[in-house]
Amino acid sequence: xxxxxxFGFASEMPxxxxxxGLLGQIxxxxxxxxxxxxxxxxxxxxxxxxPETVVNWIKKDKIRGxxxxxTLLVSVNDVEAMLDAPKDIGGRPKxxx
Numbered sequence: 001x002x003x004x005x006x007f008g009f010a011s012e013m014p015x016x017x018x019x020x021g022l023l024g025q026i027x028x029x030x031x032x033x034x035x036x037x038x039x040x041x042x043x044x045x046x047x048x049x050x051p052e053t054v055v056n057w058i059k060k061d062k063i064r065g066x067x068x069x070x071t072l073l074v075s076v077n078d079v080e081a082m083l084d085a086p087k088d089i090g091g092r093p094k095x096x097x
Contacts, residue, residue, distance in 0.1 A: 029068060037066050037073035047082055 044051040054074060058065035063078035
């Protein structure tokens with residue numbers, strides 16, 4: 001027995017976007033941030049840089065930023081990756097012996 005749609009034309013009609021509830025917003029946020037995010041000032045303190053540096057990294061796509069209401073957040077995974085990345089100390093390379 002095959003199912004017959006009572007109103008076949010309804011699937012072709014454009015759908016109005018409905019408001020997403022609080023739980024829906026939280027689910028979208030967790031998916032977008034891969035599990036969580038922290039505010040820029042906290043990320044700056046963890047990374048031992050200024051908040052302006054973190055904002056510049058977001059603009060340069062070095063880390064992912066997410067806006068939640070009026071707060072700019074940074075992905076926790078990206079902050080952890082920055083902590084694990086080797087530090088560039090600058091200067092000349094050491095002379096091989």
